[in-house]
Amino acid sequence: MKIALVTGGSRGLGKSMCLHLAEKGHDIVLTYLHKGAEADAVAATIRERGRKAAILPLDVSRADTFPAFADALGETLEKTWGRKDFDFLVNNAGYGVEAPFAETTEDQFDQMINVHLKAAFFLSQRLLPLLRDGGRIVNVSTGLARFSLPGYAAYSAAKGGIEVLTRYMAKELGPRHITVNAIAPGAIATDFGGGAVRDNPNVNAFIASQTALGRVGEADDIGAALAMLLDDGAGWITGQRIEISGGMFL
Secondary structure, three states: EEEEOOOOOHHHHHHHHHHHHOOOOOEEEEEEEHHHHHHHHHHHHHHHHOOOEEEEEEEOOHHHHHHHHHHHHHHHHHHHOOOOOEEEEEEEEOOOOOOHHOOOOOOHHHHHHHHHHHHHHHHHHHHOOOEEEEEEEEEOOOHHHOOOOOHHHHHOOOHHHHHHHHHHHHHHHHHHEEEEEEEEEEEEEEEEEHHHHOOOOOHHHHHHOEEEEOOEEHHHHHHHHHHHHHOOHHHOOOOOOOEEEOOOOO
């Protein structure tokens, strides 16, 4: 049994990640910001599947809260599992800002840096004493760091930073045998960006037409791939960007 911490695990991709990891036999700590009821429901489903689950509040946009979060995580690990460490960290929490480059405000830019790049950097740093040697870290990037669609300059720039950070983390944490990789989802039918990929037939059809496998992605495509990357057999993969897009814009 291994313990995974998934940030932003109450909905969308994070929820799917939690459930797929539980199916693989792992226990879960998931975080949420506003959706406490949804987080409770995910934890209940995990427990119904025979695994342990715990939920903790976390605002990844506020690095000043990370020391207190690390303390709360340590207490939860001890209380729920009788352990002082955990095995997998998935830096998933976040949201996008859609605005043309010429109209993006400094506040919007700062939001994207804080929520995506700064959070992954300093939360991972703060949790290193709790992450066991031989553990795994997965950072969530985006297909938009490889291809460009108007309106996502700030979001994608932050995610591009995540991909560079991933390589540095992999290099510097290698002596502890901790692997660090980034997954880069393509367009997914969730509520991201107002749910356009899911709810707008024209957007859905366009993305499907530009994807080798002929459809838009679903949350479970990402959850299943994330769980696979945390399997024992993936232990020799580190420092990599792994796109999970069905072959979008090849």
